[in-house]
Amino acid sequence: MRTDTAVVVxxxxxxxxLDAVEWAAADATRRQRPxxxxxxxxxxxxxxxxxxxxxxxxxxxxAEHILRxxxxxxxxxxxxxxxxxxxxxxxxxxxxxxxxxxxxTVVVGNRGLGGxxxxxxxxxxxxxxxxxxxxxxxxRHADRxxxxxxxxxxxxxxxxxxxxxxxxxxxxxxxxxxxxxxxVLAYLWPDSTGPGEMLxxxxxxDNLRDDExxxxxxxxxxxxxxxPDVDLRTAAVRGRPAAVLTERSAGAELLxxxxxxxGGxxxxxxxxxxxxxxxxxxxxxAVVR
Numbered sequence: 001m002r003t004d005t006a007v008v009v010x011x012x013x014x015x016x017x018l019d020a021v022e023w024a025a026a027d028a029t030r031r032q033r034p035x036x037x038x039x040x041x042x043x044x045x046x047x048x049x050x051x052x053x054x055x056x057x058x059x060x061x062x063a064e065h066i067l068r069x070x071x072x073x074x075x076x077x078x079x080x081x082x083x084x085x086x087x088x089x090x091x092x093x094x095x096x097x098x099x100x101x102x103x104x105t106v107v108v109g110n111r112g113l114g115g116x117x118x119x120x121x122x123x124x125x126x127x128x129x130x131x132x133x134x135x136x137x138x139x140r141h142a143d144r145x146x147x148x149x150x151x152x153x154x155x156x157x158x159x160x161x162x163x164x165x166x167x168x169x170x171x172x173x174x175x176x177x178x179x180x181x182x183x184v185l186a187y188l189w190p191d192s193t194g195p196g197e198m199l200x201x202x203x204x205x206d207n208l209r210d211d212e213x214x215x216x217x218x219x220x221x222x223x224x225x226x227x228p229d230v231d232l233r234t235a236a237v238r239g240r241p242a243a244v245l246t247e248r249s250a251g252a253e254l255l256x257x258x259x260x261x262x263g264g265x266x267x268x269x270x271x272x273x274x275x276x277x278x279x280x281x282x283x284x285x286a287v288v289r
Contacts, residue, residue, distance in 0.1 A: 006034040006084070008103040009074075010096050010124075013039075013066040020139040021070045022120030023284060024107040029139075033104055034082040037070045038062050040095035041087065054176040063087045063186045088134075095162045100132035105286075125278045129259055129287035135169050137144035142250065142282035150251030152180045152233075154283075156241060156246040156273065157219050162258025166288040167219070172258040173286070177223035179253055180231035185216040185234065186244035212236045250282040259289040 004056040009024035011017040021037065028035040043056075049116045074083050088095040100106045106128060125138045156169035157163050167183070174181040187284045223274050224232050249255045257274050274287045 003183070004196055005102055005104040006036040006109065006170030007031070007105050008038055008096065008121045009070075010035045010092060010109075011037055011039050011070040012092070013069065014109060014111065016111045016139070016275045018070065018073050018109075019141070020107050020109040020137075021073045022077050023137070023139045024105075025074040025081060025083075025105070027176075028081045028107065028164060029078040031172075033103070033211045034084065035074055035078065036103070037067060037074060037083065037085045038095060038099055039066050039085075039087050040090045040092045043062065043089060044090050047229055060087070075168055076237060077092045086148065093124045093131075096124075096128055097131045097133075100128075100134045100136075103134045105135050106132050110138060112138045113194070120216045126275055127226060129274060129278060129289070132289065135286050137254075137284055137286045138278050139284045140278075140281055141284075143194070146251040147248050147282075148246040149248050152182050152246055152252055154245065154252050154255045155181060155183045156245050156255070156257040156277075157185045157216055158241070158258075159215055159219055163219070164258075166286075167223060167260040169286060169288045170254070171223055171230055173254055173256070174230045175227050177253055178229075180233065181227075181234040182235060182248075183216065184235045184237060184245060184248060185212055185219070186239050186241040187212040188238065188240065207238065207240075228258045230246045241273045242280075245273070245277055246280050249277070249285075250284040254284050254286055255281050258289050 007028040009021050011021060025035055041059060064087070071083055071085055073162060074081070096106050096108070108125060108128065125139060129136045148157045153170050153174040155167050157167065169179055215235050216236050219230070220234065245257065255277055257277055258272050259271060277285050278287065
Protein backbone atom coordinates (compact mmCIF):
# COMPACT_ATOMS: atom_id res chain seq x y z
CA MET A 1 0.00 0.00 0.00
CA ARG A 2 1.13 3.55 -0.64
CA THR A 3 2.32 5.36 2.45
CA ASP A 4 0.78 8.71 1.45
CA THR A 5 -2.86 7.60 1.35
CA ALA A 6 -5.37 8.48 4.05
CA VAL A 7 -7.71 6.48 6.19
CA VAL A 8 -11.20 7.53 5.02
CA VAL A 9 -14.23 7.32 7.31
CA UNK A 10 -17.84 7.85 6.29
CA UNK A 11 -20.07 9.66 8.78
CA UNK A 12 -23.74 10.62 9.01
CA UNK A 13 -24.04 11.79 12.61
CA UNK A 14 -25.29 8.46 13.98
CA UNK A 15 -23.68 6.91 17.07
CA UNK A 16 -22.38 4.01 14.97
CA UNK A 17 -20.70 6.36 12.51
CA LEU A 18 -19.01 8.19 15.38
CA ASP A 19 -17.75 4.82 16.62
CA ALA A 20 -16.31 4.37 13.14
CA VAL A 21 -14.61 7.78 13.43
CA GLU A 22 -12.90 6.71 16.65
CA TRP A 23 -11.79 3.42 15.09
CA ALA A 24 -10.46 5.18 11.99
CA ALA A 25 -8.67 7.87 14.00
CA ALA A 26 -6.93 5.28 16.15
CA ASP A 27 -5.98 3.31 13.03
CA ALA A 28 -4.58 6.44 11.38
CA THR A 29 -2.49 7.11 14.49
CA ARG A 30 -1.07 3.59 14.60
CA ARG A 31 -0.25 3.56 10.89
CA GLN A 32 0.89 7.20 10.77
CA ARG A 33 -1.54 8.21 8.05
CA PRO A 34 -3.79 11.23 7.61
CA UNK A 35 -7.51 10.92 8.25
CA UNK A 36 -10.22 12.07 5.83
CA UNK A 37 -13.77 12.42 7.16
CA UNK A 38 -16.51 12.18 4.51
CA UNK A 39 -20.19 13.04 4.87
CA UNK A 40 -22.08 12.54 1.62
CA UNK A 41 -25.59 13.87 1.06
CA UNK A 42 -27.55 13.75 -2.21
CA UNK A 43 -30.12 16.36 -3.20
CA UNK A 44 -33.64 14.92 -2.95
CA UNK A 45 -35.54 14.05 -6.12
CA UNK A 46 -38.30 16.45 -5.04
CA UNK A 47 -37.83 19.48 -2.81
CA UNK A 48 -40.27 20.32 0.01
CA UNK A 49 -42.60 23.34 -0.32
CA UNK A 50 -40.05 25.89 0.91
CA UNK A 51 -37.70 28.11 -1.09
CA UNK A 52 -35.07 25.86 -2.64
CA UNK A 53 -32.13 28.02 -1.63
CA UNK A 54 -33.23 27.90 2.01
CA UNK A 55 -33.58 24.12 1.91
CA UNK A 56 -30.18 23.68 0.25
CA UNK A 57 -28.57 25.95 2.83
CA UNK A 58 -30.19 23.97 5.64
CA UNK A 59 -28.79 20.73 4.20
CA UNK A 60 -25.32 22.23 3.89
CA UNK A 61 -25.50 23.59 7.45
CA UNK A 62 -26.52 20.15 8.72
CA ALA A 63 -23.66 18.55 6.80
CA GLU A 64 -21.18 21.01 8.31
CA HIS A 65 -22.55 20.31 11.78
CA ILE A 66 -22.10 16.56 11.29
CA LEU A 67 -18.56 17.04 10.00
CA ARG A 68 -17.58 19.33 12.88
CA UNK A 69 -18.81 16.79 15.44
CA UNK A 70 -16.97 13.96 13.67
CA UNK A 71 -13.72 15.93 13.38
CA UNK A 72 -13.94 16.87 17.06
CA UNK A 73 -14.37 13.19 17.98
CA UNK A 74 -11.40 12.28 15.79
CA UNK A 75 -9.16 14.96 17.31
CA UNK A 76 -10.00 13.73 20.81
CA UNK A 77 -8.72 10.28 19.82
CA UNK A 78 -5.85 11.33 17.54
CA UNK A 79 -4.67 14.88 18.28
CA UNK A 80 -1.49 14.50 16.22
CA UNK A 81 -3.14 13.17 13.05
CA UNK A 82 -3.71 15.46 10.06
CA UNK A 83 -7.49 15.54 9.52
CA UNK A 84 -9.42 16.78 6.48
CA UNK A 85 -13.17 16.86 5.88
CA UNK A 86 -15.32 16.60 2.76
CA UNK A 87 -19.05 16.86 1.95
CA UNK A 88 -19.65 15.51 -1.57
CA UNK A 89 -23.18 15.93 -2.92
CA UNK A 90 -23.54 12.28 -3.81
CA UNK A 91 -24.98 8.98 -2.62
CA UNK A 92 -23.00 7.66 0.35
CA UNK A 93 -21.72 4.43 -1.20
CA UNK A 94 -20.74 6.11 -4.47
CA UNK A 95 -18.89 8.89 -2.64
CA UNK A 96 -16.94 6.42 -0.51
CA UNK A 97 -16.10 4.20 -3.47
CA UNK A 98 -14.70 7.29 -5.21
CA UNK A 99 -12.75 8.22 -2.08
CA UNK A 100 -11.29 4.72 -1.91
CA UNK A 101 -9.26 5.39 -5.06
CA UNK A 102 -6.86 7.44 -2.93
CA UNK A 103 -7.26 5.74 0.44
CA UNK A 104 -5.47 3.06 2.41
CA THR A 105 -8.72 1.99 4.10
CA VAL A 106 -12.37 3.05 4.08
CA VAL A 107 -14.19 2.76 7.41
CA VAL A 108 -17.95 2.88 8.06
CA GLY A 109 -20.22 2.18 11.01
CA ASN A 110 -22.58 -0.74 11.26
CA ARG A 111 -25.80 1.26 11.00
CA GLY A 112 -26.59 4.88 10.22
CA LEU A 113 -29.29 7.50 10.11
CA GLY A 114 -29.55 8.64 6.53
CA GLY A 115 -26.95 7.80 3.92
CA UNK A 116 -25.97 4.66 5.80
CA UNK A 117 -29.43 3.40 6.73
CA UNK A 118 -29.75 -0.28 5.90
CA UNK A 119 -26.13 -1.16 6.58
CA UNK A 120 -27.25 -3.89 8.98
CA UNK A 121 -28.78 -5.55 5.94
CA UNK A 122 -25.53 -5.01 4.05
CA UNK A 123 -26.56 -2.34 1.55
CA UNK A 124 -23.70 0.13 1.94
CA UNK A 125 -21.19 -2.21 3.56
CA UNK A 126 -21.60 -4.87 0.89
CA UNK A 127 -21.53 -2.33 -1.94
CA UNK A 128 -18.35 -0.76 -0.58
CA UNK A 129 -16.66 -4.11 -0.02
CA UNK A 130 -17.54 -5.15 -3.56
CA UNK A 131 -16.37 -2.00 -5.34
CA UNK A 132 -13.85 -0.12 -3.19
CA UNK A 133 -10.25 0.09 -4.38
CA UNK A 134 -8.85 -0.57 -0.89
CA UNK A 135 -9.76 -2.60 2.20
CA UNK A 136 -13.13 -1.74 3.76
CA UNK A 137 -13.71 -1.90 7.52
CA UNK A 138 -17.23 -2.13 8.96
CA UNK A 139 -17.09 -1.27 12.66
CA ARG A 140 -19.33 -3.72 14.45
CA HIS A 141 -19.85 -4.55 18.13
CA ALA A 142 -21.97 -7.16 19.84
CA ASP A 143 -22.97 -7.77 23.43
CA ARG A 144 -21.55 -11.29 23.56
CA UNK A 145 -19.09 -12.93 25.98
CA UNK A 146 -15.50 -12.80 24.66
CA UNK A 147 -14.54 -15.80 22.58
CA UNK A 148 -11.27 -17.73 22.24
CA UNK A 149 -9.73 -15.03 20.03
CA UNK A 150 -10.56 -12.06 22.25
CA UNK A 151 -7.97 -9.31 21.92
CA UNK A 152 -6.50 -10.79 18.75
CA UNK A 153 -6.83 -10.24 15.01
CA UNK A 154 -8.52 -13.10 13.11
CA UNK A 155 -7.78 -13.84 9.46
CA UNK A 156 -9.93 -16.15 7.36
CA UNK A 157 -7.71 -18.35 5.17
CA UNK A 158 -8.68 -20.55 2.22
CA UNK A 159 -5.74 -20.40 -0.19
CA UNK A 160 -7.34 -17.91 -2.59
CA UNK A 161 -5.60 -14.78 -3.90
CA UNK A 162 -7.96 -12.55 -1.94
CA UNK A 163 -7.18 -14.51 1.24
CA UNK A 164 -3.47 -13.91 0.61
CA UNK A 165 -4.10 -10.16 0.43
CA UNK A 166 -6.25 -10.40 3.54
CA UNK A 167 -3.36 -12.10 5.37
CA UNK A 168 -1.07 -9.20 4.53
CA UNK A 169 -3.59 -6.70 5.88
CA UNK A 170 -4.22 -8.84 8.98
CA UNK A 171 -0.52 -9.14 9.81
CA UNK A 172 -0.06 -5.39 9.37
CA UNK A 173 -2.97 -4.67 11.70
CA UNK A 174 -1.77 -7.16 14.32
CA UNK A 175 1.75 -5.71 14.18
CA UNK A 176 0.59 -2.09 14.48
CA UNK A 177 -1.72 -3.00 17.36
CA UNK A 178 0.84 -5.16 19.19
CA UNK A 179 -1.55 -8.12 19.38
CA UNK A 180 -1.56 -11.72 18.20
CA UNK A 181 -3.04 -13.11 14.99
CA UNK A 182 -5.10 -16.27 14.58
CA UNK A 183 -5.34 -17.69 11.06
CA VAL A 184 -8.52 -19.74 10.69
CA LEU A 185 -9.32 -22.23 7.94
CA ALA A 186 -12.82 -23.73 8.00
CA TYR A 187 -13.63 -26.88 6.04
CA LEU A 188 -16.42 -29.42 5.54
CA TRP A 189 -16.48 -33.13 4.83
CA PRO A 190 -17.37 -34.01 1.21
CA ASP A 191 -21.07 -33.41 0.80
CA SER A 192 -23.35 -33.54 -2.20
CA THR A 193 -24.69 -30.19 -3.33
CA GLY A 194 -27.08 -31.60 -5.90
CA PRO A 195 -28.16 -34.61 -8.01
CA GLY A 196 -25.44 -36.12 -10.16
CA GLU A 197 -22.46 -34.79 -8.20
CA MET A 198 -19.67 -37.37 -7.91
CA LEU A 199 -18.31 -37.92 -4.42
CA UNK A 200 -15.66 -40.33 -3.14
CA UNK A 201 -17.18 -43.64 -2.05
CA UNK A 202 -14.77 -43.84 0.87
CA UNK A 203 -12.70 -41.11 2.49
CA UNK A 204 -10.68 -40.91 5.67
CA UNK A 205 -11.69 -38.07 7.95
CA ASP A 206 -8.28 -37.97 9.63
CA ASN A 207 -6.57 -37.65 6.23
CA LEU A 208 -8.93 -34.84 5.21
CA ARG A 209 -8.30 -33.04 8.48
CA ASP A 210 -4.54 -33.40 8.00
CA ASP A 211 -4.81 -32.11 4.42
CA GLU A 212 -6.63 -28.99 5.57
CA UNK A 213 -4.11 -28.34 8.33
CA UNK A 214 -1.30 -28.77 5.82
CA UNK A 215 -2.99 -26.32 3.47
CA UNK A 216 -3.27 -23.80 6.30
CA UNK A 217 0.42 -24.10 7.16
CA UNK A 218 1.34 -23.69 3.48
CA UNK A 219 -0.80 -20.56 3.23
CA UNK A 220 1.19 -19.03 6.09
CA UNK A 221 4.63 -19.85 4.71
CA UNK A 222 6.93 -16.87 5.15
CA UNK A 223 4.52 -14.64 7.05
CA UNK A 224 5.89 -15.43 10.51
CA UNK A 225 9.38 -14.49 9.30
CA UNK A 226 8.12 -11.18 7.92
CA UNK A 227 6.30 -10.34 11.15
CA PRO A 228 8.33 -11.90 13.99
CA ASP A 229 6.65 -9.55 16.49
CA VAL A 230 3.21 -11.11 15.87
CA ASP A 231 2.17 -14.11 17.97
CA LEU A 232 0.72 -16.43 15.32
CA ARG A 233 -1.82 -19.16 16.03
CA THR A 234 -3.51 -21.45 13.54
CA ALA A 235 -6.89 -23.18 13.68
CA ALA A 236 -8.26 -25.63 11.09
CA VAL A 237 -11.89 -26.01 12.10
CA ARG A 238 -14.63 -28.20 10.69
CA GLY A 239 -17.63 -26.06 9.85
CA ARG A 240 -19.00 -23.52 7.42
CA PRO A 241 -16.55 -20.60 7.11
CA ALA A 242 -19.03 -17.82 7.89
CA ALA A 243 -20.34 -19.60 10.98
CA VAL A 244 -16.85 -20.50 12.24
CA LEU A 245 -15.51 -16.97 11.80
CA THR A 246 -18.60 -15.33 13.30
CA GLU A 247 -18.47 -17.59 16.35
CA ARG A 248 -14.80 -16.81 16.97
CA SER A 249 -15.19 -13.07 16.41
CA ALA A 250 -16.57 -12.18 19.86
CA GLY A 251 -14.09 -9.88 21.55
CA ALA A 252 -11.60 -9.91 18.69
CA GLU A 253 -9.77 -6.75 17.67
CA LEU A 254 -10.58 -7.28 14.00
CA LEU A 255 -11.79 -10.01 11.65
CA UNK A 256 -10.15 -9.92 8.21
CA UNK A 257 -11.44 -11.79 5.15
CA UNK A 258 -10.91 -11.67 1.42
CA UNK A 259 -13.76 -10.42 -0.72
CA UNK A 260 -14.09 -13.76 -2.53
CA UNK A 261 -12.77 -17.20 -1.63
CA UNK A 262 -11.78 -20.21 -3.67
CA GLY A 263 -15.35 -21.50 -3.62
CA GLY A 264 -16.90 -18.33 -5.10
CA UNK A 265 -18.52 -18.06 -8.50
CA UNK A 266 -16.50 -16.33 -11.19
CA UNK A 267 -17.83 -12.82 -11.77
CA UNK A 268 -19.17 -12.25 -8.27
CA UNK A 269 -17.63 -9.17 -6.71
CA UNK A 270 -18.28 -10.26 -3.14
CA UNK A 271 -18.55 -13.76 -1.72
CA UNK A 272 -21.11 -15.21 0.66
CA UNK A 273 -18.64 -15.47 3.56
CA UNK A 274 -17.62 -11.81 3.43
CA UNK A 275 -21.27 -10.75 3.16
CA UNK A 276 -22.22 -12.91 6.14
CA UNK A 277 -19.48 -11.64 8.47
CA UNK A 278 -20.22 -8.01 7.52
CA UNK A 279 -23.74 -8.60 8.80
CA UNK A 280 -23.20 -10.89 11.76
CA UNK A 281 -19.66 -10.74 13.18
CA UNK A 282 -19.22 -9.57 16.78
CA UNK A 283 -16.21 -7.32 16.07
CA UNK A 284 -15.04 -4.90 13.37
CA UNK A 285 -14.71 -6.61 9.97
CA ALA A 286 -12.20 -5.83 7.22
CA VAL A 287 -12.89 -7.04 3.68
CA VAL A 288 -9.85 -7.00 1.40
CA ARG A 289 -10.13 -7.08 -2.40
